[in-house]
Amino acid sequence: MTIPDFSRRKFLLGSGSLAAAGLAVPAWASGQSLTHARNGFGEMSGEQIDLTIANHHFTTGARSGHAIAVNGTVPGPLVRLREGQNVRLNVTNMLDEDSSIHWHGLLLPFQFDGVPGVSFPGIRPRETFSYEFPVRQSGTYWWHSHSGLQEQAGHYGPIVIDAAEPDPRYDRDMVVLLSEFTARHPHEIARMLAVGEHYFNRQMQTVGDGAMSLEDRLMWGAMRMNPRDISDVTGATYTYLINGHGPADDLQFAFQPGERIRLRIINGSAMTFFNVRIPGVPMTVIAADGQDVDEVEVDEFQIGTAETYDVIVTPPDGSHALVAEAMDRSGLGVASLTSRPGLSATPPPLREIPTLTMADMGMGAMDHGSGDGVDHAAMGHAMPATGEASGAMDHSMRDTSLLPPDVEVGPGIDMVSAMPMERWDFPGLGLDKVSHRVLRYSDLKSKRANPHRMPTRQLEIHLTGNMERYMWSFDGKQFSAVTDAPIRFGFDERVRVKLVNDTMMAHPIHLHGHFFELVNGAGMMNQPLKHTVIVQPGSSATFDLTADEPGDWAFHCHLLYHMHAGMMQTVTVRPFPEGEGA
């Protein structure tokens, strides 16, 4: 293994508080007992990288429990690559069950994408699998297990790919990897979600809570829906981590006043959307999902599970709280960005929990809460053909006649969005009424021009679910029931895909092996490239996909327990030349 000389800038690992600066040594070199995983991560680079997956213990604050660590750390090591290089990643599985690593956001031959049962057979216990591919891109990405629920247990880490051409806009970069830790076994969490109605939600609406009118309250009740259904798994069991450190760990990032710092923010959580802000320090967004976008300055942004954002900050002298607040405000991850080592910043208190609105039920323009509904209503595009949706108040929240015929109607669908809207200018649940500048998808414009091609086909995929039974699916079919009917694209076919969310939860939908373009009004040549798109509750989101990576790919909701409950499909891009391969 070689460690390239990054002469232009230093890289701060953030792998331990400054008070224990010695911890910056990569874990695999430290000789520390492998029975206890280190919080934070080392860095690995070069043409050949060895990673080992093993069982460990992990502790942060008051929570302590089992973890799956890679090279002895949670998160696992930063894989730092350079655009244009070749890399061979040898992954050894020391667990007693199959494992895998998926390189999230990387363009690579599908057989190295790392999804057991889709791209490869998985890595058996004591087996080593070598992933080998050229690095065709630059930016901020991450890697994680795609086997069972291992990702929840700590089996994930960051990827940074330095661009072939240096970027003069910043002096130093830091990885900010957001995640959660729970001492509960992931399968026990999955069970609680299935059997214990809203078990992890300790912020339910109460009888005396006067914020909602009686009329609205009755309407929600009539629908058997919960207006506080923001996050399935919450701070009731999670400690929110930044680079493996909980709030109690007092993680500090050091900087020199005047330095321009690129924060590479990765949401590597299993189930959490975070609101990211550094009070008093504006952030200039320069990339989304690793792909460059036109610079836009904001004070806060919401990052969905599996998304990444790169921002540049120039903090003034002092100590600033870098806050990653869970979307349901049940907890936060926090670190200090400090020019005075040892001086930690005080995070702001948690804000009031948001409550869902009519728009989140798929009632689009009927919403009086979020101000953006009206614009879209004026465009009149999302009205279903039947036109019955205007009777929005008839409480028919499950008119299955609105669904296209390929959606399987059954107990797995508890709601149908009557009037789904594209809400590109909705900044995320709970951020639509804050007074400062919040990033919206409509702010994202690809920095490099995309080829101008009209799609030749359109496709509608419904995101469906039943909260009460904890069933999640695409088009009403859990992956376990699909068996063998993938979503097919012709090689190089350009397709406009509309995702319609017939549920009251926001879903981060991820397509492996490709970047699609959000049809967000930026103009076809500047539609931002993403690997993961949040589809807001009761809303739709449309992207243009040029399916130019042949092979079979996973396509799923990146909320881990939603995927586990069936919200997954295989996408296949063909033709696929026969006779090639191993």
Add this chain to the structure above:
Amino acid sequence: MMRTLLLASTALIASPAVAQDHSAHQMQEPPAGQANDHSAHTMHQAPVEQAQDHTAHPPQEDQPAESTPHDVHSSHEAQSEAQANPLGQIRATPRAPAQPAQDTMDHAAMGHGPAAQQIPSGPPPARAFEGPQHAADLFFDQQRMAQARSYNHATHGDMKTGTILAERLEAHFADGEEEYAWDITGWYGTALDKFVIKSEGEGAFGGELEEAEVQALWAHAIGPWFDLQAGVRLDIEPDTTAHLAFGAAGLAPYNIHVDGTAFVSDNGDLTARVEAEHDMRLTQKLVLQPRIEFELAAQDIPERDIGAGLYELSIGARLRYEFVPEFAPYVGVEYGAATGRTADIIRARGDDPSGFAVLVGLRTWF
């Protein structure tokens, strides 16, 4: 669906099912001619869309004359290129040519309105069905891939799990009488099909067990919120009686839990029971639960002192405190009354057919 109806281990059943599907499906399905027609159709349509976009949105835009043929051309090129290129071969050129493009007013791309509606829906082109059924079979052992594939499907949806809920473990205090009661439900299965066990009963402290029954039911989802339940009920007290049970349980509008079951005993007696309850969250930990229960009979059942019609009802409210959701002690009150001819029978015995009770109990589950 059929698969899940079987309460046997689906893991065992799922694997062969998936494997068989693999061998059969997909490849031959789409009539190639039709799909070809379709792709030809879309190619012809592309220029029309372009033209309309530009008339609708006059300001600027790159040259339709150039981009349209390019679209058509690139489709052809893509196919031949794909056939020539081994899988995994990487384009040497960056995917997006860096060119300054300021066409932020490209309304054609906004994804709503006319443009989107003119893009045809339809099946994928014929080429999307080419090649092996599973791409990874070209690179890895096919048997291992088949195993991994069936496991991957089986573990994304259809999770089998279970729980036991003691909704009521309580003591009743009324007019110097002290009684106990239980109401426990357990289930194991998937989101759609469950094996359900229920037990309830009551007796006097220091006295004898007055009523005790166990039900074993199969529950199958018949809608988003309701399960059909069918099975057997065995009464242990007051006398040993077996029943067939048939009913429905689930969540009614306004979040009211409802469970209604009809029973036919081995003596041919038809009875029914309906329960409804609702959790009102006063604080995050304090929950008030109103509850109502009716018992009905289609005929007199003299050996149990039951008269035809509505023969018993109880209305109660329980206030519980959830130290954790799994452990919630409560206090409550309940009014219970025998009605109609059943009440007459009780009165004739000199007893009071109705009365209030104060309750103390525990709601717990795991």
